[in-house]
Amino acid sequence: MTDSVHSGTSGADDEVTTSDGRFGGYGGQYVPEALVPALSELADAYQRYVIDNEDGFRDELREHLRTFAGRPTPLQRADRLSERYNREIYLKREDLVHGGAHKLNNALGQVLLAKYMGKERVIAETGAGQHGTATAMAAAHLDVPCEIYMGRTDVNRQRPNVYRMRMSGAEVTPVDAGSATLKEAINETMRDWAGSVETTHYAVGSVVGPHPFPAMVRDFQAVIGEELRAQIRDEIGRLPDSVVACAGGGSNTMGTFDAFVDLAERRAADDSRGRSPQEGTEGVALHAVEAGGSRLGVDEETGVAPNSASLSTGTDGVLHGALTKLLQTANGQVVESHSVSAGLDYAGVGPELANLVERGRVTPATVDDRAALEAFHRLSRLEGIIPALESSHALGYIEECLGANSGTSSAGADDDLGEVIIVTVSGRGDKDLETVLEETERRDLEAAPDVEVFDG
Amino acid sequence: MTTTDGSSTDDSATGGSGDDEPSDSRIETAIRDNHPALITYLTAGDPGLDETRRYVEALDRGGADVIELGLPFSEPVAEGPTIQAAITRALEAGTTPEGFFDLVDALDTEAPLVCMTYTNLLMQYGPADSGTDVEPFVERAAEAGLDGLIVPDLPAAEARPLREACDSVGLDLISIVAPTTADERLETLMSTTSGFAYVQARLGTTGARTNVSGATHESLARLDGYDVPTAVGFGVSEPEHAAEIVAGGADGVIVGSALVDLAATSDDPERDLEAKARELKRGAADGLADRELPASPEPERS
């Protein structure tokens, strides 16, 4: 079968029996046999259209990103945060992408690819509803029928996105199994695909799943890092000292980091994508911030993790088609994860990110629910930007490292964030307002705004 | 994409189940000796391991020739609603890999036993420092008396370490052949599977259906001419299905969801499982009697 151009990333320092799509030992294609031919077909389409620009695929996608999605997004200096931390803080404004999150970069790419492949229907899972919304919008824009699977818990806590998907003409199918969140939604979408694979494309929403999804979704999201690398050079004439992004499955993380990942291992790939070699990127620290939830660890008895810190605390195993780091019991049952942010609430993480952490290129960190909520309010107040709860984790990390109380947190102790820091604001927080008000009240947070203005 | 290429491969051995070379696989032998074979599936631990032991013995009495036991995993992506629900019940009842192996230790059936489970459970079993190695699981499986493994989320390209581990202790690793499996992949799967080839009757997930799919007949036509016994599963629930499938050329039928459902709803599961196995076995035998004479004579043996 077609070799991914990125299979070159695998193996250099890791001896594992490799198949396609390995990042060191991570990745692979652990799926039912019925799906293997479809994944080969997809890997082939990825190579031809996405990498080789056959039939002008990339040109068409770029045009949709510009006119429909609103790219490029700005890189903005956050003046009051910069003042607060006495550093140069820049925000990559993915919250300004149409639909309200970076998710559309990938959704547009995959729905367009589905059309190039002649598929009649697109299906997708969604957690926070952002990928579902992005896919529904891309499908409406490109005129492809679309069905979204969403855990019942998420349906209930992300209502505005359910409405938006329905408005865009997508079918939304709630999933009741297990904790009824993202993990179960992915299972159910895979089951649909196992039955419909001949006519249907599964637009996976993050850098997770079997090969070629992790590489392909990263490539669709890589526009984030490409833009910000050029933008910061224009702005200050050099690269940043560090880049910070939140990680659920890891698509905004990989999209942000890709432009800073070791050139040597990617040379072939970069050449074929027509990108210029990235010099001096080794010096840029990369921080992936996960949801620390209410506390770290896995409760073996109940099979629950009160967090979704798979990079920081997970162990190696197979989930949703890839070998990666995941939250599981000693027996290998995957546990329910928990986070105040639906989009980070996932027991696994992308295999390439797991490998970058293992190699020490990416530093994983966790920020708990409370600190994320505080960061949500802080950015809203100080900068007039209401961030997604997911993105609030990345912002909360900056506070933990550099804020007034940073001396007391472990993160602050060895801060390698440097002078110039870019944070990816992966999405906007409109969808989270209800959750934030509830959770804020429950916790008695100081920063809480007074919203008692309604009459009756 | 599925090809509906119905041609059989001429370069494979003598073909069909007529090959009487003795096999060192107990599973293959059980299928050939009891041809056409009935293969049954139950989820271990649903509703508890004690019940599973009694249900398995009932199926054994009823004439099941190979018995698959599902070791429950939290993310059963290949499973339809019936088996998903059984797995949830089994996990809620506290079923663990260790408890599963104890059950297998305690079972004394005529039919060889096969464990059906997912990759992650194979990788996690064993001492904490064994990482994702599958050897500890495979060794314990062999020691407990299992004869084979089926791992629905482990396609051929990822299966090498497991196949090597299975070979070294004499366990069969049974490959699933899907309706979308064609050409070279089909060759590879048929040449590497051991015990039998699990022919997935239709796309999608497990679950009882009311008819035999057209895809089943296409698959069986494609598999005609291979040396390995073939058994068809996914959707088989009634004796008439068994008959139709065997008449179509299969060496066995695999019944899962229908039995899981029966066990969960019957007021006397042991009696009903035994009776259902008997009916299914009879259905399969009827199918053999109905099997049309081959249009062309069997190739000469040299």
Ligand SMILES: Cc1ncc(COP(=O)(O)O)c(C=O)c1O
């Ligand atoms: C705004 C936002 N950020 C981040 C994420 C997490 O996903 P990923 O880690 O793939 O970027 C989500 C997921 O829904 C999201 O909506």
